[in-house]
Amino acid sequence: MSKAKYQNVTGMPDTLPKDRKIFEMVENACFKLASYYDYERIDTPVIEYSELFEKGTGVTSDIVEKQMYSFKSLGGDPLTLRPEFTPSIVRSFIQHGMASWSQPVKLSTYGSVFRHERPQSGRLREFRQFEIDAIGELEPALDAQVIFVFYKIFQSLGIKDLRIEINSIGCLKCKPTYRRVLREYYNGRERSVCKDCRQRIKTNLLRVLDCKDEKCERLKAGAPEIVDYLCQECHSHLKDVLEILDFLEVPYALSSHLVRGLDYYTKTVFEIFSVLSEPGGAKKSQNEERNKDGGALRSDGLEERATAIAGGGRFDELVKLFGGEEAPAIGGAIGVDRTVAVIKKLGLKLTKERVPHVFFVHLGDLAKKRGLKVMEEFRSSGILVRESFGKSSIKAQMELADKIGVEYALILGHQEVAEDTIIIRDMKSGSQEVVPMGKVIKEIKKRLRKV
Numbered sequence: 001m002s003k004a005k006y007q008n009v010t011g012m013p014d015t016l017p018k019d020r021k022i023f024e025m026v027e028n029a030c031f032k033l034a035s036y037y038d039y040e041r042i043d044t045p046v047i048e049y050s051e052l053f054e055k056g057t058g059v060t061s062d063i064v065e066k067q068m069y070s071f072k073s074l075g076g077d078p079l080t081l082r083p084e085f086t087p088s089i090v091r092s093f094i095q096h097g098m099a100s101w102s103q104p105v106k107l108s109t110y111g112s113v114f115r116h117e118r119p120q121s122g123r124l125r126e127f128r129q130f131e132i133d134a135i136g137e138l139e140p141a142l143d144a145q146v147i148f149v150f151y152k153i154f155q156s157l158g159i160k161d162l163r164i165e166i167n168s169i170g171c172l173k174c175k176p177t178y179r180r181v182l183r184e185y186y187n188g189r190e191r192s193v194c195k196d197c198r199q200r201i202k203t204n205l206l207r208v209l210d211c212k213d214e215k216c217e218r219l220k221a222g223a224p225e226i227v228d229y230l231c232q233e234c235h236s237h238l239k240d241v242l243e244i245l246d247f248l249e250v251p252y253a254l255s256s257h258l259v260r261g262l263d264y265y266t267k268t269v270f271e272i273f274s275v276l277s278e279p280g281g282a283k284k285s286q287n288e289e290r291n292k293d294g295g296a297l298r299s300d301g302l303e304e305r306a307t308a309i310a311g312g313g314r315f316d317e318l319v320k321l322f323g324g325e326e327a328p329a330i331g332g333a334i335g336v337d338r339t340v341a342v343i344k345k346l347g348l349k350l351t352k353e354r355v356p357h358v359f360f361v362h363l364g365d366l367a368k369k370r371g372l373k374v375m376e377e378f379r380s381s382g383i384l385v386r387e388s389f390g391k392s393s394i395k396a397q398m399e400l401a402d403k404i405g406v407e408y409a410l411i412l413g414h415q416e417v418a419e420d421t422i423i424i425r426d427m428k429s430g431s432q433e434v435v436p437m438g439k440v441i442k443e444i445k446k447r448l449r450k451v
Contacts (some may be wrong), residue, residue, distance in 0.1 A: 011125030056087035058263025103136035135332030
């Protein structure tokens with residue numbers, strides 16, 4: 001088979017109907033849980049002014065430095081395809097005066113985001129995220145709730161083996177002290193980190209702790225831990241969050257070097273991983289080595305492979321940074337594409353698909369036209385009917401009906417149209433019965449009750 005002339009853009013795959021059903025199930029599960037906890041849906045534009053992300057996400061973050069799809073409009077305005085949701089949510093919060101709404105303002109959203117990453121397993125250039133944010137209160141219970149909602153979403157999807165890592169990266173009062181101590185640790189060790197981290201040491205020191213390069217990971221293991229330098233307020237906040245998670249029976253691990261990759265985070269940060277057990281000894285790809293997708297070999301010979309599927313944290317200063325009144329906030333996002341990949345790998349069946357019990361067989365154009373109306377009448381009655389208007393022979397249509405596995409075929413020809421009747425054929429026994437068109441739905445319902 002020759003290669004098609006036109007292909008999808010690298011890293012921006014098509015979602016075919018079979019996979020689309022899984023995406024819809026994940027989306028529905030996300031909004032169902034979020035809605036229960038009063039997170040209301042908001043949709044923001046795919047394109048924003050570039051400055052929004054440069055200022056919010058951070059000019060020294062990998063997203064802004066390397067991954068944004070930016071361009072100029074015909075009028076010369078610098079625009080960017082959104083690489084994440086949070087700056088857009090905060091922009092909308094300020095623009096529409098949500099500070100005057102009942103606090104906290106709890107919002108949820110879903111859609112595509114775009115990052116010019118090197119395409120590899122688990123990393124796409126267009127991918128979907130589901131996000132929830134609570135803006136307007138500095139309440140530890142909200143931090144725990146965001147994590148809890150994500151935990152319950154994954155459980156509802158059948159993803160049970162989860163690892164939740166949590167940390168505090170402090171606030172404007174205690175961060176400077178930790179940066180100073182961390183800089184002293186890395187001083188003289190610049191040659192022991194990767195090329196990117198040598199630059200990060202100069203421009204955005206905390207980002208060194210987020211690097212997945214093997215030698216950077218080794219050096220990080222001996223780095224000072226930020227929890228030892230938290231101010232009293234941040235320490236108390238973290239303690240309260242952990243106590244609530246304990247009460248909710250949400251399993252977690254305190255990850256002392258977790259910082260996340262965005263500049264606006266304060267206090268609580270977290271990541272959620274799906275842990276899969278696979279036969280050990282398989283050679284890891286470069287992505288698995290660098291992406292926390294590698295794992296530990298267990299005593300039973302299986303290797304635990306962790307995939308990051310959600311993350312988030314507090315962004316207490318972002319509203320003020322964008323020109324609004326001070327409004328503390330907490331939020332997080334689920335990587336929907338990665339979640340779907342985990343579901344497929346686990347072989348989970350989220351919901352039972354509707355199975356058609358009836359197939360419509362037409363003989364001639366007149367019967368085909370009448371069939372469109374018949375199918376609508378069955379749809380209105382809640383009965384799923386399949387057809388194949390492109391096939392003209394009764395043999396081809398009956399073969400398809402048999403392949404699909406329906407219980408009954410409805411056969412309509414010129415004579416039946418003229419007499420306002422239709423033939424019901426039992427696909428198992430082969431028996432047929434002519435019934436008035438006006439009674440066919442009632443008759444099919446009666447027969448299906450017996451199946």
